[in-house]
Amino acid sequence: MSTIKNVAKEAGVSISTVSLALNGSKAVKEETRRRVVAAARKLSYTPNPNARSLVTKKNLVIGVVRCTDDISDSAYGFDSTVDTYLAEMLKSIEQGSFTAGYSLMVDWSETYTDKSELPPMFQQGKVDGVLMVGGIINEKLPEMIARSAIPTVLVGSRSAMLDCVDTSYRAAIRMAVEYLVEMGHREIAFINGPDTSQTSAQKLQGYREGLQKAGLPFNEALVSKSNFSGYGGYTAMRGLVEKGIGPKALIAAVDCIALGALRYLSERSLYCPRDISVVGFEDGILAEYALPPLTTVSAQKHELGKRACKMLLGRIAEPDAPHQLVLLEPKLVVRESVRRWE
Amino acid sequence: MSTIKNVAKEAGVSISTVSLALNGSKAVKEETRRRVVAAARKLSYTPNPNARSLVTKKNLVIGVVRCTDDISDSAYGFDSTVDTYLAEMLKSIEQGSFTAGYSLMVDWSETYTDKSELPPMFQQGKVDGVLMVGGIINEKLPEMIARSAIPTVLVGSRSAMLDCVDTSYRAAIRMAVEYLVEMGHREIAFINGPDTSQTSAQKLQGYREGLQKAGLPFNEALVSKSNFSGYGGYTAMRGLVEKGIGPKALIAAVDCIALGALRYLSERSLYCPRDISVVGFEDGILAEYALPPLTTVSAQKHELGKRACKMLLGRIAEPDAPHQLVLLEPKLVVRESVRRWE
DNA sequence: GACTTTAATTAAAACGTTTTTATTGCCAGG
DNA sequence: CCTGGCAATAAAAACGTTTTAATTAAAGTC
Numbered sequence A, B: 001m002s003t004i005k006n007v008a009k010e011a012g013v014s015i016s017t018v019s020l021a022l023n024g025s026k027a028v029k030e031e032t033r034r035r036v037v038a039a040a041r042k043l044s045y046t047p048n049p050n051a052r053s054l055v056t057k058k059n060l061v062i063g064v065v066r067c068t069d070d071i072s073d074s075a076y077g078f079d080s081t082v083d084t085y086l087a088e089m090l091k092s093i094e095q096g097s098f099t100a101g102y103s104l105m106v107d108w109s110e111t112y113t114d115k116s117e118l119p120p121m122f123q124q125g126k127v128d129g130v131l132m133v134g135g136i137i138n139e140k141l142p143e144m145i146a147r148s149a150i151p152t153v154l155v156g157s158r159s160a161m162l163d164c165v166d167t168s169y170r171a172a173i174r175m176a177v178e179y180l181v182e183m184g185h186r187e188i189a190f191i192n193g194p195d196t197s198q199t200s201a202q203k204l205q206g207y208r209e210g211l212q213k214a215g216l217p218f219n220e221a222l223v224s225k226s227n228f229s230g231y232g233g234y235t236a237m238r239g240l241v242e243k244g245i246g247p248k249a250l251i252a253a254v255d256c257i258a259l260g261a262l263r264y265l266s267e268r269s270l271y272c273p274r275d276i277s278v279v280g281f282e283d284g285i286l287a288e289y290a291l292p293p294l295t296t297v298s299a300q301k302h303e304l305g306k307r308a309c310k311m312l313l314g315r316i317a318e319p320d321a322p323h324q325l326v327l328l329e330p331k332l333v334v335r336e337s338v339r340r341w342e
Numbered sequence C: 001g002a003c004t005t006t007a008a009t010t011a012a013a014a015c016g017t018t019t020t021t022a023t024t025g026c027c028a029g030g
Numbered sequence D: 001c002c003t004g005g006c007a008a009t010a011a012a013a014a015c016g017t018t019t020t021a022a023t024t025a026a027a028g029t030c
Helices: A004-011 A015-022 A030-042 A049-056 A084-099 A120-124 A141-148 A169-182 A198-214 A230-242 A255-267 A285-289 A301-317 B004-011 B015-022 B030-042 B049-056 B084-099 B120-124 B141-148 B169-182 B198-214 B230-242 B255-267 B285-289 B301-317
Strands: A061-066 A103-107 A129-133 A152-155 A163-167 A188-192 A223-225 A249-252 A277-282 A295-298 A325-328 A331-333 B061-066 B103-107 B129-133 B152-155 B163-167 B188-192 B223-225 B249-252 B277-282 B295-298 B325-328 B331-333
Touching: A004 A015, A004 A030, A015 A030, A049 B049, A061 A084, A061 A301, A084 A103, A084 A129, A084 A285, A084 A301, A084 B084, A084 B103, A103 A120, A103 B084, A129 A301, A141 A152, A152 A301, A163 A169, A163 A301, A169 A188, A169 A198, A169 A249, A169 A277, A169 A295, A169 A331, A188 A198, A188 A230, A188 A255, A198 A223, A223 A230, A230 A255, A249 A255, A255 A277, A255 A285, A285 B285, A301 A325, B004 B015, B004 B030, B015 B030, B061 B084, B061 B301, B084 B103, B084 B129, B084 B285, B084 B301, B103 B120, B129 B301, B141 B152, B152 B301, B163 B169, B163 B301, B169 B188, B169 B198, B169 B249, B169 B277, B169 B295, B169 B331, B188 B198, B188 B230, B188 B255, B198 B223, B223 B230, B230 B255, B249 B255, B255 B277, B255 B285, B301 B325
Parallel strands: A061 A103, A061 A129, A129 A152, A152 A163, A163 A325, A188 A223, A188 A249, A249 A277, A277 A295, B061 B103, B061 B129, B129 B152, B152 B163, B163 B325, B188 B223, B188 B249, B249 B277, B277 B295
Antiparallel strands: A103 B103, A295 A331, B295 B331
């Protein structure tokens, strides 16, 4: 690896001049800059990022850490918590950070199950800020993060102590209800997420609001809950039909739950959309590839990632600005899993 | 941020002693070590990774860069190249690197479309090695990588100049044929990937071998090709039936192609497995959540990631060892998309 | 008791940058 | 012919570690 010293020698100037020239200081004569650039290119010189960071105190790296509500790994096969959530968001995050000159460091492992500590990302000092994506499990986490003074934005969950970008879960489920009502449905079941998730209460509220707005009664028996997996949806649906409920319309807190429910129904020879209409939430790859393609409310992951990135960059630049909460309006994506009901 | 100097003062020793103590040198007395550790903890000291890396010349970071064969982003909705491939592998990669004390830096962006240069990851000097996952598009890339002298392993493609970990595509498709034959099928269509992918030729060979072994003729008309997307599978299938081919069994080069094909068939009221049996390849989330659950040959992504990680760590430790190619045996995962044919 | 070993600690150099301050040479103004 | 001022460059300090070499203190050895 060639260093700045080599370049200096090659160009016949001092190392300070090299640094100045390469970093675009206008104090260096145009002609010497050209010489320096030529020398640098000839030696294929890249500044050592560690040395640079050491003095500038900037890493030009942002961290992404994933936290999920439940980490089910029991081998049902159909039980694997679908982590396309982060995967799909990552691209837009990366886009944003890349164009700002930042690299991405990711911690997807959830290996830091020791909840009393901050995730390693916060401690290693390798990143200038972190994007925390997913449901916050640990109550005390936001406070710990805030105290750590590391610029952080929460994506997909909320806390008053930090910057947050999130979708409105309430609006999402309300929209699902409205759509089904509009399509003529009057009996709408709802499989919610687990109580442990921040989102579930909001979704339930959205469900109620939707019903209310349509003048429909809230029927406790129509709502069930599940963890965020296909298997969860499968058993929840089973629970529903075993209770004697055979709804013609279903809303699922998340796409994979919807798919699990459909799986159970298909085993009883009930098919979508012939026998049941379903709308999910999230709009990931699963909804797109499902058969029938799943009508769902989009969590706007792409936008979420984009905004989060921008927000984090903003906070890094201005560490003391007041915290913000950005709530994205979800969007209905009509595909083929809902049919008009007469 | 507290530095080693602060710790030294707090513990009443020199900074060298602090460093030695914290890094477990046996030259320091047990009692002083305890004092140092206590001081470090009190000040919640974490060594500055940049300073450290500057002298040790180790970043303790490995990079993951994703390269895909085609980057179709036209908005068919069903066309988005499904990148669960990396997503699913990433977890095991991370597991491996984390336990070895390495962090992960990822470049998923494919923003470096300038093929004449190495991806930024190689140039920035922030990583100790890189995992290159996916199909290599650029012929000259392996050579450039080799010349860069940055420890690298190719995951999911092959080159004689580098370490590689891959699945045997040939064996995979052969297994698919064998399984279908075993289930009584004699007319087996095959939708292959695009010619631009290294894998396609191997898969085709596997297909031929399977047929041959079963004493079945190779019928050109039964094979089609597609890019790696649902939409690709959809149109390929359409092409097949428009040619008058109505196969009872289908092998797809990749799961999302299979799903696309099924989508087309369902539009013609042909259902799986009633009217057609299909087996895919890859075994990702899509296969698991499909309806019916897709019988597929697993690319062993988890194992792939694990081995790749281990291999890279090995190469970092021993840069001059001879290159290796590890070929993983794929595994048939029987679900519900194939039925016995009489 | 002088001398060598050994154990524990410290001093100092090095890593490769950026950045602030100092130096040089040159030119204009008086 | 000096003197300020300016433009361009260079010197030097600083960033926070690790690591090698040097120092000191204690303990053996004969």
